[in-house]
Amino acid sequence: MYNAQEIEEKWRKYWKEHPELFRFDQKDTKKPVFSIDTPPPFTNGELHMGQIFWVSYIDAIARYKKMRGENVLCPVGWDAHGFPTELAVEKKYGRNLGREEFYKRCVELSNENIKKMRDQMLQLGFVFDEKYEYQTTAPSYTKKVQLSVLQMHEKGLIYRSAHPVEWCVRCGTGMSREEAVEKEEVSYLNYISFEVAGEEKGKKEERASITIATSRPELLHACVAVAVNPTDKKYKIFIGRSAKLPLFEREVPIIGDDAVEKEYGTGAEMVCTFGDKRDIALYYKHKLQLIEAIDESGRLKNAFEFDGLTIQKARDAVVAKLEKEKLLKKREKIKHIIKVHDRDDSPLEFISSMQWFMKTKDNAEKIKRTAKEIKWIPESTRQRLEDWANFIEWDYNFSRNRVFGTPIPFWRCEKCDYILPADKGKLPINTLDERPPSEKCPKCGSKVIGEKEVFDGWVDTGITPMVIAGWPDDTTLYKRAFPNSIRIQGTDIVRTWAFYTIYRTAMLTGNKPFENIIVNGMIRGTDGREMHKRYGNGIFLPNLVPKYPIDAIRLWVALSVGLGKDKIFSYMEMDYAKSFLTKLYNTAKFVEMALAQGKAQKEEPHKYLNVFDIWILNRLNDVVKEVTESYDGFVLYDAMNKLTNFYWHEFADYYIENIKHRVYSEDKKMEKSKDAALFTLRYVLEASLQMLAPVVPHLAEEINSMFNKKGSIFEQKMPEYHELGSGQDYVINGLIQKSEMEIDASSIGTFLNLVIGEVRKEKAKNRIALNHEITSININVPDEYISAVLASQDELKNILKAKEITAKKGKEFSVSIKI
């Protein structure tokens, strides 16, 4: 085994000292630009498996493109804003820091974390462009986020509206989705009777009623509709009429909606503002009235005699009164799942308040159309985006009640919510610290205030393709690098990062954000479950290094099939990758040693190539075709699968074995043949190395340096495929050559290897060593190969260590040996 750590360190250092190898050359205007958008990791201090995956994957693509002569722009970014950082700072410094001080401490902590994560990226061999590194907390980045939102405001895409948010009544704060966790609870389903109001025209009928079932009777005062399934025979005649609320003197419409299950409860439900997410959906869909049911401390409001009661007390009181008035038909014990705050387990309520929105719902079609212009790798992952776009229930609420986030660059009227945008020339800005353009609301004359809430993190990261293309200042770069060439990201954030990025760039630029998107699945733990703290099944870089070389990790990533679907982590596959590297290193050592045996390479030794030499060169040519096609489609699996199999099982197992006798020969007559073998050995090794280099860069550099004393393998070009006209043709250094032998070397080489394989089998059957000399070999050869076998008799004798070889024409191919 080679010393991986030493080699890795050496080449990491070399790349650092030669940044020009990978740096984007902005002055160059000839080479095509290849720009890469990578997911800015959230700065929590350690790269997780998903990040190890994409870093390895995209770095290989970047290095490949570089070797294809493209001008590669590969920045890396950091998504620093976020709640976990706030929590950590709160834990360390308490809750009493002022806003500015608190923000500063958060930046400090994320900077520490960025340093750690950056080191791990470099450890993986990632050669990103430091010059283009970005961080969402940097003022220059804040400026861009704010500008992009101000431009969206100009386009009429930003507005404020009342919207229910999940609210912890105990803590008195709003929740984001990830803090709301599910919990099972035992409750009661209450059957309450509503009288149907009015009469059908010209028809006297009995008084009709609808019984609804609810687990939230205390919200009866905020009931704004009764909903039934439109196909339900029992109720459909009531749709369009009204129902009288029990206990309260009010009528609400009876609406039809598919969301109502005919079988659940009574098949009728009341819609309150707001009991649960269903209510919210129906409220928006049917444009219902809004009655605020609960205040921020969890007490009822707009409930007349029940005002001020806590939820639990109100529930008891309402049920008691319904019972008394004989309006409660029955109560049924149920188990159901409710949302609770992850920190204190208390039930969350929906409280309606004024929120900031971006118009996504009406733009769903445009988002889908833009998504179709992008090549999704694999194609099936686009479905996730479509599904999400098809299911938008309401617009994107982008404000968060937090401190550590990008400030929202608007003031607003305290009373009428009129929006005053910041001056685009004065960014970045925090409207809490600055005077508004007008002290009084231009609309109603009331007081204008700065915005305390901050942007959701996806607002920061939704413009990365524009940012790395130099938007808005560098218009030259922007023209060349936007849309970006490619993005890589995980399946888990298709409906967030991909969705918002496509939305934002489509709205702001009218264009797609990138040409290609690679969507990789999640790497699961060895137990098959998602890697998660609470399962303790996470695997991080320090768990793998130094047991595995970095190149083995990278090769494992490339050989992890099935982009788009989840992958269970496997040490077995990692071991395979490691074995391949050992093999690669040992073959290189062999070639090095072999070259030392020969004299200086004669000019054009390839003129003396024999059938095995041409066979392996032609196989190489085939592999070059497959590998470059796979790289060009960004599918590393196919490239590495083909290449590693070729290298190991054709080049090492057959070719090297077949030419050993030539390499070791000291016979003068063999000199030219020896030179030809040495030439071919080196040629195939170097070409394979060039194709392997993007994925296993450290070892590739090391081996390259064994043969080329100066420079980096990344200054070399990828080998190119050439279509061959006949079996006599072969490719050397991009030129098609013609062998003087009038044979089809590819098919004869393949046949001779078959013969060699059969002899190996016979030797194994007879339990003798492969190098054991045997008396004779008899071969029955099909017509078309007989002359080739006879011509290669001496060669075969040497390869197979046989004193004599006899070949006869025979219908059935067969091989027998005499020991």
Place this chain on the structure above:
RNA sequence: GGGUCCAUCGUCCAGUGGUUAAGACGCUAGCCUUACACGCUUGAGACCGGAGUUCGAUUCUCCGUGGACCCACCA
């Protein structure tokens, strides 16, 4: 409930309208072969079930079964 993906040796994982169905780990038998015993050679070992399309299906279609994931819901 809606959707997406998937089902191949004991395990992992390729591939194909006609193949001798590849490779890895493990297992078998041998080989210390002047690059590699972390290796090499050899052997055993697989297309979820049903129907359809077809001359022919592991491959295409449908149904079923099983699994993974996403979304929605549990009034």
